[in-house]
Amino acid sequence: MNLAHYLGLLDRAEQNLAAAFRDVGAAHTDEPDVLSVCRKLATQCDRHAALLHPFAARYGEAADDEPDRLHAEIFRGTRTGGLGLLRDLHDLYLMAAECDISWTLVGQAAKGVRDDELTDVVARCETEAATQMRWLRTRMKSAAPQALVVA
Amino acid sequence: MPHVQTRPGSLTDDRIADPWGPRTPYGRGEAWPTRIDQYLAAGVDEADVDRWVQSASVLHSNGDALDIAVKDGRIVGVRGRPRDRVNHGRLDPKDLFGWQANASADRLRRPLVRSGDRLVETDWDTAMGRLVERSKELLDGPGGWGRFGFYTSGQLFLEEYYTLGVIGKAGIGTPHMDGNTRLCTATAAAALKASFGTDGQPGSYADVDHCDAVALWGHDVAETQTVLWMRLLDRRRGADPPRMLAVDPRATAVAREADVHLAVRSGTNLALMNGIIRELLTRGWYDADYVDAHTIGLDTLRQTVDSYTAGRVAEICQIRAADVTAAAELVGTCDRLLSTVLQGFYQSNQATATSCQVNNIHLLRGMLGRPGAGIYQMNGQPTAQNTRETGADGDLPGMRNWDNPEHVAALARLWNVDLHTIPHWAPPTHAMQIFRYAEQGSIRLLWISATNPAVSLPDLSRVRRILSQPDLFVVVQDLFLTETARLADVVLPAATWGEKVGTFTNVDRTVHLSEQAVEPPGEARADLDIFLDYARRMDFRDRDGAPLIRWNDAESAFEAWKACSAGRPCDYTGLSYERLRGETGIQWPCTADQPDGTERLYVDGVFNTDPECCESYGHDLATGAANSADEYRAKQPRGRAFLHAADYEPSPEVTSEERPFVLTTGRTVYHFHTRTKTARAAQLDSAAPDVWVELAESDATELDIGEGDLVEIRSARGALQAHARISGIRPGVVFVPFHYGYWEDDRSAPHGDAGRAANELTMTTWDPVSKQPIFKVAAVALTKIATGDARSSPAPTVGGPAPVGPGVAPTVGGDAALVTSTLGEPA
Numbered sequence: 001m002n003l004a005h006y007l008g009l010l011d012r013a014e015q016n017l018a019a020a021f022r023d024v025g026a027a028h029t030d031e032p033d034v035l036s037v038c039r040k041l042a043t044q045c046d047r048h049a050a051l052l053h054p055f056a057a058r059y060g061e062a063a064d065d066e067p068d069r070l071h072a073e074i075f076r077g078t079r080t081g082g083l084g085l086l087r088d089l090h091d092l093y094l095m096a097a098e099c100d101i102s103w104t105l106v107g108q109a110a111k112g113v114r115d116d117e118l119t120d121v122v123a124r125c126e127t128e129a130a131t132q133m134r135w136l137r138t139r140m141k142s143a144a145p146q147a148l149v150v151a
Numbered sequence: 152m153p154h155v156q157t158r159p160g161s162l163t164d165d166r167i168a169d170p171w172g173p174r175t176p177y178g179r180g181e182a183w184p185t186r187i188d189q190y191l192a193a194g195v196d197e198a199d200v201d202r203w204v205q206s207a208s209v210l211h212s213n214g215d216a217l218d219i220a221v222k223d224g225r226i227v228g229v230r231g232r233p234r235d236r237v238n239h240g241r242l243d244p245k246d247l248f249g250w251q252a253n254a255s256a257d258r259l260r261r262p263l264v265r266s267g268d269r270l271v272e273t274d275w276d277t278a279m280g281r282l283v284e285r286s287k288e289l290l291d292g293p294g295g296w297g298r299f300g301f302y303t304s305g306q307l308f309l310e311e312y313y314t315l316g317v318i319g320k321a322g323i324g325t326p327h328m329d330g331n332t333r334l335c336t337a338t339a340a341a342a343l344k345a346s347f348g349t350d351g352q353p354g355s356y357a358d359v360d361h362c363d364a365v366a367l368w369g370h371d372v373a374e375t376q377t378v379l380w381m382r383l384l385d386r387r388r389g390a391d392p393p394r395m396l397a398v399d400p401r402a403t404a405v406a407r408e409a410d411v412h413l414a415v416r417s418g419t420n421l422a423l424m425n426g427i428i429r430e431l432l433t434r435g436w437y438d439a440d441y442v443d444a445h446t447i448g449l450d451t452l453r454q455t456v457d458s459y460t461a462g463r464v465a466e467i468c469q470i471r472a473a474d475v476t477a478a479a480e481l482v483g484t485c486d487r488l489l490s491t492v493l494q495g496f497y498q499s500n501q502a503t504a505t506s507c508q509v510n511n512i513h514l515l516r517g518m519l520g521r522p523g524a525g526i527y528q529m530n531g532q533p534t535a536q537n538t539r540e541t542g543a544d545g546d547l548p549g550m551r552n553w554d555n556p557e558h559v560a561a562l563a564r565l566w567n568v569d570l571h572t573i574p575h576w577a578p579p580t581h582a583m584q585i586f587r588y589a590e591q592g593s594i595r596l597l598w599i600s601a602t603n604p605a606v607s608l609p610d611l612s613r614v615r616r617i618l619s620q621p622d623l624f625v626v627v628q629d630l631f632l633t634e635t636a637r638l639a640d641v642v643l644p645a646a647t648w649g650e651k652v653g654t655f656t657n658v659d660r661t662v663h664l665s666e667q668a669v670e671p672p673g674e675a676r677a678d679l680d681i682f683l684d685y686a687r688r689m690d691f692r693d694r695d696g697a698p699l700i701r702w703n704d705a706e707s708a709f710e711a712w713k714a715c716s717a718g719r720p721c722d723y724t725g726l727s728y729e730r731l732r733g734e735t736g737i738q739w740p741c742t743a744d745q746p747d748g749t750e751r752l753y754v755d756g757v758f759n760t761d762p763e764c765c766e767s768y769g770h771d772l773a774t775g776a777a778n779s780a781d782e783y784r785a786k787q788p789r790g791r792a793f794l795h796a797a798d799y800e801p802s803p804e805v806t807s808e809e810r811p812f813v814l815t816t817g818r819t820v821y822h823f824h825t826r827t828k829t830a831r832a833a834q835l836d837s838a839a840p841d842v843w844v845e846l847a848e849s850d851a852t853e854l855d856i857g858e859g860d861l862v863e864i865r866s867a868r869g870a871l872q873a874h875a876r877i878s879g880i881r882p883g884v885v886f887v888p889f890h891y892g893y894w895e896d897d898r899s900a901p902h903g904d905a906g907r908a909a910n911e912l913t914m915t916t917w918d919p920v921s922k923q924p925i926f927k928v929a930a931v932a933l934t935k936i937a938t939g940d941a942r943s944s945p946a947p948t949v950g951g952p953a954p955v956g957p958g959v960a961p962t963v964g965g966d967a968a969l970v971t972s973t974l975g976e977p978a
Contacts, residue, residue: 032916151297
C-alpha cells in the first residue's frame, strides 16, 4: 500500500509551504497584507501537517519502500521588488496547488481504505488549501498589471 | 446646563457646553417633535438676513438639512430645516459654527506651483498647463494608465465624484482611484455587499421612533452624529423608551447612557460578536422561519460560534461573562432592534468579519425592513455614500460588479467607450496600495482632492516620505494650505460648500441639494469645474470622437448620473434638482414608480444577491480571497442573504512589555477630520484647541501621571506628546484624537520628536476585505515628561474625555456659542 508515501509527500509539501509562506512574508514586510496573510497561512499549513501525523503512523507500517522522485522542489528563496513579489506569490501558488491536489488524492485513498477519520481531516484541510490558492490568485491578479506593464 | 427662555417657545443655550441642546421627549411610535436650531453671527438679526439658501451639513455624516443665511454677499449664519425627514430642524455644533471657516483670511485664492522648495502663486492656465503636460507625458505608451493615482474624499458632491470617476475609468482607464472613505466607511460598504449583495443601507432614521432596543457597536454617536443622538435621547426621555447597548472601550456619553456597556479590550470585537450570536442560537432567540426563507450559511455560523461561550469571550475581551449574556438578552429578546455601527468596529481588527456579525444578528432575528428594525452601517463623512455609489472609491459606478462582464459592458455603452478602456481586470486599487505604488515609483502622478493624508493616513513619517519623493508629481486640490498641500507640486484652490451647487446622500439614503449661497474667494473654483477643465484640456474622447464628458455644470452632471444609476439599487431617476428644492430630502431608490423614494430596503426579505445584480462575488473574510463568478453561482443565493462566519484572531500588533498599552484613535464632537474647517471657527477651536491623551485612573496612578501632565506616547513608528486627561476609558487602553496636525506652525511635519498627530503612532495594515486601515490597535508606551495641572489639559470635559476627578473647569462656549432653539411646529 502506497498511502503512507502520499501522506509523507503531503506532510512535507505542507511543511515546505509553511516555511515558504514565512519566508515570503518576511521578505515583503513593506506589503503588510502579504505579511499578515502569509503568517496566518503558514500557521494553517503547520496545523495541516500536524493533523496528518497520526495517519502517517497508522499506515506507515504497511508501507513499501519510498519510490524515487517522490518530492518536488519549487521554491528556492525570495526575491525583491514588485516583480519579485509576483514571482514569489507565483511559487507559493504552485506549492499550494501541490498540497491541494495531494489532499484530493489522499481523500480518495481515505475512501478506499474506508477511514472516516482521515476523510474528515481531508474535508477540513482541503477547503483551507483551496482558499489559500484563491488568496494567492486574488493577490497576484491585482499585482500583475502594475508589475508586468507599468513598472 | 440651564436653558434661557428668550421668547415664547424659544430657548437660548450654550451649544459648546451642551452640544445636544434641549430635549424634546417623545414616545414610541410618535412623531419626533421639531426643534429649529439657529445661529447668526454677532450683531446680525433675523431681519438683517437678505436670503436663506437651501443646503445640508457637511461636517459629519448625518445629512442634516439647513438653510444658509446670507447678508451682503457673505454667509452670516445657519438654521435647521424643520420639515426635513432627517433632522426636524436640529443642527450639530460643527454646523452651527463651522461655516465661519469659509471666510477665513487664509483661504487659498490662487493656484500655486512648486519652484524649488517653495510654492509660488500663479494663474490657472499655468497650473493646469503643468498638470496636463505631465499627464500627457505619463499617459503616452503602454501602461500609461498605471502611472496615475487619484485619492479623493468623502466631502465633495455627487456630481464631482461621478465626473472624476468617468475621467479615471473611461478617460485615463486606471483602477488606481480611491477616496479617503477607505479610512472611514469602506467596511460599511464591504459588510453590506458581503451580507446583502450590494452596498446600500437597509434602515431609515425613522427607525429610532419605533425601536424598543438600540445597539451601538463601536459607535460614539453622541460625538459623531449629534442629531441622531438627540433623536435617541429624546426617545430615552419619553414614554416607553428603548433599551440601549454600547460597545466601546471608552466611557463615552453613549456608554454612560446605555443600560449595558461592554468596554471590550481593543481588537477583540469579533470574539464578542461570536459570543452574542452563540447565545442567540443556543437560547433560541432567532426567527427560524425567516432564517430558513431568507438566508444561507446558518450551519457554518453555528459551528463557528460554538466555542465562544460567555466565559471564553469574557476572557478574550476582558469583560464580565454576565455582561455578554446581558447584551445577548438585550438584542435577543426585543421586538424591534436598531443597530448602528462605526469606527470602533470599522477601524479595528477583523473589521469586515465583525461588521457582518451585526448584519447576522438582524438576519437571525428577522429584524430588517420593518419600522424600528433596521441597521445603520454608518458613514463617517457627509458624502461618503456618493464616493461609493459613483465609483470615486474605485468601485464601478451604480454599485456595479467589476467582475461581471455585463455590468462593465453596460458602462461601456453608457459612456460610448471601448470595453477594454474600463479597468475591470482586478478589483480597484485601494488607497493604501495606491500609496505603495507611489512609494515604489510606478505611480508617478498622485492627484489628491479634498483630503489631507499627511495627517489622516497611518504611519505619517512614511506618508510624508512618499509625498516628498522627487519623482512623484503631487497635485492637491483644497481650500487651505494643508499639511499635504505643503508637499505638493501643484495646488489648486477649490470652492467649498455654500460656494457651489451639488447633491449628496447620507447614510439612510436621503439625498439633499446644496445651493450656492456666496461667491468663492479669489480665483477659487468648484471642484466640478476643475475636473471638467482637466477633461477638456486632456481632450478625452468617446469612441466616435465626441467629448467623453458631455455635461458642463452640476445639474447636467446630476442628469448624467441619473442615467448611470438607472435600474441599479441606487436608482436616482425619479429625482431632480427641482424636486430636491422641496421641504425635505428624498431617499433613493427614487423612480417613476416610487416617486417619493424608498424608506426601507429588503422589506420583502429579498436581497440583492442574485449573481446578475450583486456588486461582488464575495470574499473569504479571513484572507480576502475573492470568489469567482462560478463559485458564487454555485452557492445559489436566489435573493437570500449570506450569514458569514469567522473565527477571532489577535490583532496584527499586540501589546508587549516594552509597549504595554493599546492605542485607540478617534474624534471629539468639536472637530471634523483634520480640523481644516473646524479649527477656523473660534467656538469649536477654543473648545478643543490641542491634542490630548486619555488614560484610566489606575494606569495613571501606576505611571505617576496626573491630570494635565505632559506625556510622551511612543510606538514602533513614532512618537507624540500630549497632556493627560484621566478619563473613564478602560485600563490598558489609551485614546488620542486624530484631528491635530502641524499647519498652525506652517509645517507639514513635527519639529523633532514633539509630534501631535495621532497617526505618527499608527501602523500600515488593513482589513483583508474592506482594505480599511486598522487605526485602533497600535501598541504604545507612555512616559511622563513634565508635571502639569488640571488647567493644562486641553481636552474638553464633554463626551468621551469627561474627567473622572474633580477640579477640571467645564468646557463652555459663553456668549459666542449661544444658539436659539424654537420648539414645536414653526409658526
